[in-house]
Amino acid sequence: MSPDQAVLRRAIERGEQEGGSVEFKERLTEDLHLAEGRLESLAAQLRHRVLSGDGEATYVVGVTDDGGLAGIAPEAFSESMDVLSLLADEAGAHIEAVQTWGVDSASQTTDPDGPPATADTDTAPEGIVGVATIREGAVLEDDDHIVVGTAGHVDHGKSTLVGTLVTGSADDGEGSTRSYLDVQPHEVERGLSADLSYGVYGFEDDEPVRMDNPDRKDDRARVVEESDRLVSFVDTVGHEPWLRTTIRGLVGQKLDYGLLTVAADDGPTKTTREHLGILLATELPTIVAITKADLVSDERVAEVEREVERALRDVDKTPLRVERHGVDAAIEEISETVVPVVTTSAVTMDGIDQLDAMFERLPKTAGESGAFRMYVDRSYNVQGVGAVASGTIKSGTVEAGDELLLGPMPDGTFREVEVRSIEMHYHRVDEAKAGRIVGIALKGVTEPALERGMVLLPRDADPDPVREFEAEVMVLNHPTRIGDGYEPVVHVETISEAAQFFPTDGQLLPGDSGEATVRFKFRSYLVEEGQRFVFREGRSKGVGTITSVETGD
Structure with missing residues (x-):
């Protein structure tokens, strides 16, 4: 049994006790557990568990009242974590960490000495069981x-x-x-x-x-x-x-x-x-x-x-x-x-x-004012959570529950998504600000649809992705000259895409600075005036600043 599985086994063996810090829940739903009167009662229960555990409680989700590994669907588990986060907030606490395991019919058991959930299987599990650690105190204030x-x-x-x-x-x-x-x-x-x-x-x-x-x-x-x-x-x-x-x-x-x-x-x-x-x-x-x-x-x-x-x-x-x-x-x-x-x-x-x-x-320097914007750098599919977009917030703030736009998709469109939860260094937060590195769990999109270079924006934004932009560029190194049609890879924000260069004066030599039209070779992206970029191709390297954008293909 792996150490991770041992966490689940220990929680089940400790069991629910009066005055204890462990709570079993098969699932939590917004309609039932956040209803008027029920929320206050469950928050009080959570607070009691936290105090009983000297500031820390353990919630096992996806199990029966006697600790049997029932397992619940991934969508139900995600909803349960959303509800648990709201209950914790109401109780003056926060979710610090969540561990999950897949269970199938063969591993479901009420016997604590029997096999626990299967951590790694070749097939998708029928259900999920998870252990959430609840810690006393509000979520991280990350102003510094x-x-x-x-x-x-x-x-x-x-x-x-x-x-x-x-x-x-x-x-x-x-x-x-x-x-x-x-x-x-x-x-x-x-x-x-x-x-x-x-x-x-x-x-x-x-x-x-x-x-x-x-x-x-x-x-x-x-x-x-x-x-x-x-x-x-x-x-x-x-x-x-x-x-x-x-x-x-x-x-x-x-x-x-x-x-x-x-x-x-x-x-x-x-x-x-x-x-x-x-x-x-x-x-x-x-x-x-x-x-x-x-x-x-x-x-x-x-x-x-x-x-x-x-x-x-x-x-x-x-x-x-x-x-x-x-x-x-x-x-x-x-x-x-x-x-x-x-x-x-x-x-x-x-x-x-x-x-x-x-x-x-040293003072904080990065982070811009204005509406929320985050370029996607990595994406994950987390069991029990779903699609996660990871990156550094460029501007504004984001909160759990926010409705956002994600894109551009390959066809240039944007998709509506919702923020399930936010984490920073494995610490769950309700809000994150510009300059913070975060992972954002998204509802309304699957992980395969997430691509590096996409951007998250407020739902009311009116994004206009572009295929082409004007730039001031400087050639740091090149064996000969840069002429029309030169094709390096351009790195701007998290975008890494082949692009064609068309210098205004026809060519750029090593050490030269000048204006050029830059056109993404395969698809459009959301870029804006003032963004700096690096371009490279073999031994050729240079930097640039976007001076204006052109819409359309």
């Missing part, structure tokens, strides 16, 4: 949450550095803390996840709140709940063949800051300069962390520091050595033109305190 995008050459220690930051644990010199950032398949299968960021830690009363066991969803949720300041990391890929993935991580998310790593035993590489160019071309305030200082001499560290400073000055940026000028100066001066440089070691923990101090005090 910054998102940091990491970049750097492969083996330059960015994942190890982030692993050390989020755990407070020194690395063993073999990348042990890097493993904390690996995405486990069960994280997608077992629960609604907004795990675009592969690390999170926080601060409470100026003290770091770190993860004890980052492989556990509830440990990440604990960090979110306990912190009054959160730092999320979007960890990108350092291998050159996967530069497209790195661009998606840096361009497709509403990041507040960039964190570029440069290994002291290697120094700035071609990939380092490319990642730096992307970070700075998107006008993202950036910190450079020189890593692996423990592997080389002080003289070599000083040499790499000088190389980093030259690389920054080559692109008209001003380096600011944090060791020399202090954390206060770095926080005050960091901008599109000033880049703080910190020398670190995940093994000796040198420089970690300085990064902590900066992340604890």
Whole structure:
């Protein structure tokens, strides 16, 4: 029996008791359980369970009163979770985590020693049983949450550095803390996840709140709940063949800051300069962390520091050595033109305190006012929940129950959907604001219909997707010249699509800036004036800004 199944078994063995914290429900329905008088009674019951469990209650849904695994249909389970969320809110509590299992007729039993639900089957289960953890207190207030995008050459220690930051644990010199950032398949299968960021830690009363066991969803949720300041990391890929993935991580998310790593035993590489160019071309305030200082001499560290400073000055940026000028100066001066440089070691923990101090005090920068808008970056199908769209909120706010538009679909239309629930770092929230990385469970669409590059908008929006737009572009690198019909991949928000370029002056040479018409090759997308983008094709790379859009095909 897997540890996940053991959670269900323990809850059933404990059973419903007077004065206990466990409650069995076969299902909850809006018509019956939210009716006048019933809601108050059930909320009082939930509150009693939470108090009995010293602030935590366990609701087992899809079971009979005696703990038999009845299982309910996925749609019924989703409705039950919606009702349970409202009951928890009424009782001054919130759903912290939900685990689900499929059950079929062969596994249904009232015998607690018999087989529990089947976690993984080749066929669709006949029903679902789930365990919801209810925690005392309102859902997360996330007014102070910054998102940091990491970049750097492969083996330059960015994942190890982030692993050390989020755990407070020194690395063993073999990348042990890097493993904390690996995405486990069960994280997608077992629960609604907004795990675009592969690390999170926080601060409470100026003290770091770190993860004890980052492989556990509830440990990440604990960090979110306990912190009054959160730092999320979007960890990108350092291998050159996967530069497209790195661009998606840096361009497709509403990041507040960039964190570029440069290994002291290697120094700035071609990939380092490319990642730096992307970070700075998107006008993202950036910190450079020189890593692996423990592997080389002080003289070599000083040499790499000088190389980093030259690389920054080559692109008209001003380096600011944090060791020399202090954390206060770095926080005050960091901008599109000033880049703080910190020398670190995940093994000796040198420089970690300085990064902590900066992340604890750096102001929120991303997030726009106006109506809600979120570009879809990933999609999941979560058992018992349904289709989940994951991404970073570009503007506005979203609440559970909101009616939205999703699209454009391949034919350019938008579909009406409803927000079932919202999660951030496995922590269920009723509302999320601009700049937050979230997973939104949607009613009215199946997961196969969700595609990266789609956008979620308010129901009353009047979106007009376009096939073509005008842009100001700059060619960073190209072996010859860019002429009419040039076809790179364009990355704007979470959109990654082949497009044709038609320079106004007929051609663009390396280092040139100029105007061009850009036309998506296969379908239309929702883009707007002012959005910045990156384009690449082979060794050719460039950046641009949308100056106007053209509707229609």
